[in-house]
Amino acid sequence: MFKVFLGAVQLPYAPPAITMKIKNQNKTVDLINESEINLLKQPGLTQVEFKFELPFYKYPYVQNFRSQKYFLDHLESLKVGKKPFQFIVARPGGFGTNLKVALEEYAIEEAANNSRDLTISIKLKQYRDYGLKSVTIPPKAVTKVATPSAKREGTPNRGRQYTVKRGDCLWNIAKRYYGN
DSSP: OOEEEETTEEOSSOOSOEEEEOOBOOEEEEOTTSOEEEEOOOBOOOEEEEEEEEOSSOOTTOSSOOOHHHHHHHHHHHHHTOOOEEEEEEOTTSOOEEEEEEEEEEEEEEOGGGTTOEEEEEEEEEOOOOOOOOOOOOTTOOOEEEEEOSSSTTSEEEEEEEEOOTTOOHHHHHHHHHOO
């Protein structure tokens, strides 16, 4: 039997089925000569959907029995926490799943014939870290450019040089020496 985790919390027992939609973002384009091509792009975000039971009683097949409120509080904290978490499926002797995801939505279903157990439907979407990238230039990597003569616009003066400093940009250097 495999184990399923939402963050650090193991579900009471594994869901009967898990659907993982592994999407792509390719685009089909019609060419002038009426042929069609496929533009390959970066993969899209994987979507995960499944249902699981929250038992009211401790049945013999339950691996991690806790109160229903414990699991419902955990789901609510994942929803309002605005932070990604790990979705892990540990399969003995098989492949494992370990995705950083966000909780997109969940639904709670109660049925009169289900002995006070709850059915939870979950939709997760893969999360990818993002942000600005910064580049650090070591101080020894100094680039020198020829400094143009102020008298002869557009023609650099080969005798003078300017050392590019941190914060300089080529546009301002050119404006200072060429005037435009």
